[in-house]
Amino acid sequence: MTEITGLTKTEVANRVALGQVNRTDDKTSRSYLDIVRANVFTKFNALIGTLFVTVILVGAPIDALFALIAVINSAIGIFQEIRAKITLDRLAILNAPTIHAIRDSQEVEISTSDIVLDDTIRIRVGDQISADGEIISSHGLEIDESLLTGESDPVFKHATSKVLSGSIVVAGNGCMRVTAVGRDSYAYQITSQAKRFQKAHSELMAGINKILTYVAWTIVIVAPLLIWGQIYNGDKTWQEAVVRSIAAIVGMVPEGLVLLTSMAFMLATLALVRQKVLVQQLPAVEGLARVNMLLLDKTGTLTEGKIKFDEIITSGTVQRTEVLRVLAIMARRGDSPTNEALRDGFDDLSLGEPSSEITFSSSRKWSSISYGATNWILGAPEVLFAQADSPLKERADDFADQGKRVLVLMHNSSTLDVTKPLPDDLIPSALIVLSEKIRPDAHDSLQYFERQGVTLKVISGDSPRTVLAVSQAVGMGARTAFDARNLPEDDDAFTKIVTTEQIFGRVSPEQKRRIVQALQQQGNTVAMTGDGVNDTLALKDADIGIAMTSGAHATKAVAELVLLDNKFSRLPKVLAEGRRVMANIERVANLFLMKNVYSILLALAVTVLLLPYPFLPRHMSVISSLTIGIPAFFLALAPNSRRYQSGFLGRVLKFAIPAGIILAGMMLGSYLLSVNVLDVSANAASTLTAIVVMMMSAWILICLARPLRGWKILLIFGLQCIFAALILVPRTRELLHYEIVWPQILISFGIGALGMFLIHLLWKFDQRKVTSTP
Numbered sequence: 001m002t003e004i005t006g007l008t009k010t011e012v013a014n015r016v017a018l019g020q021v022n023r024t025d026d027k028t029s030r031s032y033l034d035i036v037r038a039n040v041f042t043k044f045n046a047l048i049g050t051l052f053v054t055v056i057l058v059g060a061p062i063d064a065l066f067a068l069i070a071v072i073n074s075a076i077g078i079f080q081e082i083r084a085k086i087t088l089d090r091l092a093i094l095n096a097p098t099i100h101a102i103r104d105s106q107e108v109e110i111s112t113s114d115i116v117l118d119d120t121i122r123i124r125v126g127d128q129i130s131a132d133g134e135i136i137s138s139h140g141l142e143i144d145e146s147l148l149t150g151e152s153d154p155v156f157k158h159a160t161s162k163v164l165s166g167s168i169v170v171a172g173n174g175c176m177r178v179t180a181v182g183r184d185s186y187a188y189q190i191t192s193q194a195k196r197f198q199k200a201h202s203e204l205m206a207g208i209n210k211i212l213t214y215v216a217w218t219i220v221i222v223a224p225l226l227i228w229g230q231i232y233n234g235d236k237t238w239q240e241a242v243v244r245s246i247a248a249i250v251g252m253v254p255e256g257l258v259l260l261t262s263m264a265f266m267l268a269t270l271a272l273v274r275q276k277v278l279v280q281q282l283p284a285v286e287g288l289a290r291v292n293m294l295l296l297d298k299t300g301t302l303t304e305g306k307i308k309f310d311e312i313i314t315s316g317t318v319q320r321t322e323v324l325r326v327l328a329i330m331a332r333r334g335d336s337p338t339n340e341a342l343r344d345g346f347d348d349l350s351l352g353e354p355s356s357e358i359t360f361s362s363s364r365k366w367s368s369i370s371y372g373a374t375n376w377i378l379g380a381p382e383v384l385f386a387q388a389d390s391p392l393k394e395r396a397d398d399f400a401d402q403g404k405r406v407l408v409l410m411h412n413s414s415t416l417d418v419t420k421p422l423p424d425d426l427i428p429s430a431l432i433v434l435s436e437k438i439r440p441d442a443h444d445s446l447q448y449f450e451r452q453g454v455t456l457k458v459i460s461g462d463s464p465r466t467v468l469a470v471s472q473a474v475g476m477g478a479r480t481a482f483d484a485r486n487l488p489e490d491d492d493a494f495t496k497i498v499t500t501e502q503i504f505g506r507v508s509p510e511q512k513r514r515i516v517q518a519l520q521q522q523g524n525t526v527a528m529t530g531d532g533v534n535d536t537l538a539l540k541d542a543d544i545g546i547a548m549t550s551g552a553h554a555t556k557a558v559a560e561l562v563l564l565d566n567k568f569s570r571l572p573k574v575l576a577e578g579r580r581v582m583a584n585i586e587r588v589a590n591l592f593l594m595k596n597v598y599s600i601l602l603a604l605a606v607t608v609l610l611l612p613y614p615f616l617p618r619h620m621s622v623i624s625s626l627t628i629g630i631p632a633f634f635l636a637l638a639p640n641s642r643r644y645q646s647g648f649l650g651r652v653l654k655f656a657i658p659a660g661i662i663l664a665g666m667m668l669g670s671y672l673l674s675v676n677v678l679d680v681s682a683n684a685a686s687t688l689t690a691i692v693v694m695m696m697s698a699w700i701l702i703c704l705a706r707p708l709r710g711w712k713i714l715l716i717f718g719l720q721c722i723f724a725a726l727i728l729v730p731r732t733r734e735l736l737h738y739e740i741v742w743p744q745i746l747i748s749f750g751i752g753a754l755g756m757f758l759i760h761l762l763w764k765f766d767q768r769k770v771t772s773t774p
Helices: 009-017 032-040 043-058 066-094 186-197 203-232 238-252 257-274 283-290 298-302 320-330 337-345 392-401 442-451 464-473 491-500 509-521 533-541 553-558 568-608 617-636 648-677 682-704 710-728 730-735 744-772
Strands: 098-103 106-111 120-124 132-144 168-180 277-279 293-296 303-314 356-358 366-371 374-379 405-412 427-438 455-459 503-505 526-530 544-548 561-563
Touching: 032 066, 043 066, 043 238, 066 617, 120 132, 132 356, 203 238, 203 257, 203 283, 203 568, 203 648, 238 568, 238 617, 257 277, 257 283, 257 568, 257 617, 277 568, 283 544, 283 568, 293 298, 293 509, 298 303, 298 464, 298 526, 303 320, 303 337, 320 337, 320 366, 320 374, 320 405, 320 427, 337 427, 392 405, 392 427, 392 464, 427 464, 442 455, 442 568, 455 464, 455 509, 464 503, 491 509, 509 526, 509 533, 526 533, 533 544, 533 553, 544 553, 561 568, 568 617, 568 648, 568 682, 617 682, 617 710, 648 682, 648 744, 682 710, 682 744, 710 730
Parallel strands: 293 455, 293 526, 455 503, 526 544, 544 561
Antiparallel strands: 098 106, 098 120, 120 168, 132 168, 277 561, 303 427, 356 366, 366 374, 374 405, 405 427
């Protein structure tokens, strides 16, 4: 066989200079310019900016204070995303996929992005092919092209066969010559398609986007009526009418809600990075919190994935020395954990190279080598003993019951054909007993998920007995394991079994995918862990795919979460972060929506009654900051362990709408009383109404911030003190156009107290409905 030398350094440099390198414009994160553009040039910032310019042109600059909130929110978003970008880019470099190329007759490890045209690449089981190419040499090479064609059966590849980027090596090994790179290959299209396909659903963002759509349409309808009403009211100049209209419109814009949600996701992502969890999509943090079904792969998840050789039991049909020689050769036909364990036990290589071989495939569950007319077959007892009975079968069952991994070696003399069933002349030669080490953190992690109401299922390609024994060792209560080879083809019968059974063994890659889909069709949010190439398709279909960093490149490419230190115990922290984000954003969404509701209703009321709007923009800036902006920031980042409950949008609207109506009613009543009965000035009426808003908002915060902690009480009390200082200090009172009138201020305290009482009744009623909901 001709020696493969690969490209020389000069040839590689020439191709790099010509741009014939496997790089695209894809980046691990957005550019700095994109981050700034995304956080600054938003439709809500455009609206705020337009209002800002209008106020500057016709009013006092201090009335444009509301724009400062938009600036601060954008700055926070930019800062957090740049911080996340730096961290995630570093991690992406550390965890970038690599391949083995042959250059100058030497095998070197390079990044997939450094592949050049005509490179020679060595490929083996678990590799995802990163560029189009042509096979130079094949040793039982089988390629899964399902990500390209949808066909689940592996395709055999021989010399001169074509291979496409995005396909996965599931058996054998070989070498390929690269024929297309970068945008000229399938890699670019497959990567972009996979990213779209993997887009994690976010109930929070979907709900918030729906809210923002409703609010935007409401502003379009209400704003012209409001401006007309303010101008038509002859008590004010047109300039003051425009300024007061802008104050009302600003109150309708929930400009901080999306930024606050994104910031909460980013901070959670950075917290998880410190816990050695790489989040490849921000909404995946929330996604795990919504999961109610967790599918676990045994190897690499419940166990450490490292296998050790325990013992060999021969049948006596052939000499023990011959069995040991055969196993020594078979142990060197690949780099799987099983082969590594066998290499530690067998080292007699005197048989030399076999005349032919069939490499292991996860769908077949066996491999073989041949010497002359004798074939040696190594594989799963359940598969091979189906063709040959032996006393060794009972021994294999006993070992499997103990959680051991068992292989059986058989031999025969008839022809083997991978496209046909195994022949009937198989003769058992030996049992090979291996063992796996159970992860020390698996028991506690699984117990945590069970306490949180997450249903656990184990789906493994290993023996059902072995899978059951390992599952019981980590505390799972299942008494039986289902052999996936007996799963029915009928969809209804299939779904019934996968819903009721907990432990599955001998699950094929396509069956794993089908199990995920069946559980999703039952309304479950499904997460799956895996590290092998046989997990790739199911991970891609799961709502949340979780891969180990030690796993195949293909699994890490399709997963939403990657455990960088391979510790399953990291997942409870992801769940906790997701629940914290969801529960806290629900709290702050109440604040934003409540403000939108009372702003819209108040604007409509003053338009109908031909009254001036109660507040100047500077007043709304103060009220928004002290009742929403500042408390929402702290509440969004606070600890919160509340379990996930579906129906985020419905719960928020059930409280925010009636609370906004109560606030609008109290504000309008206070303003009408101040102007028509108490006969105070416009500034004094605004001050009295602002006091009512602050008192009621304080009680709303007390309701939403429960359980109350010392820092929360201090925060609410501190915000009220700041407002009091703004009114009482002469300089700020004059600057903000506040006016204190005695004893009329006592009436506003009374109205505020009544509003607090009504808010409390609403909250108690709302809580009673929540707790009574099954």
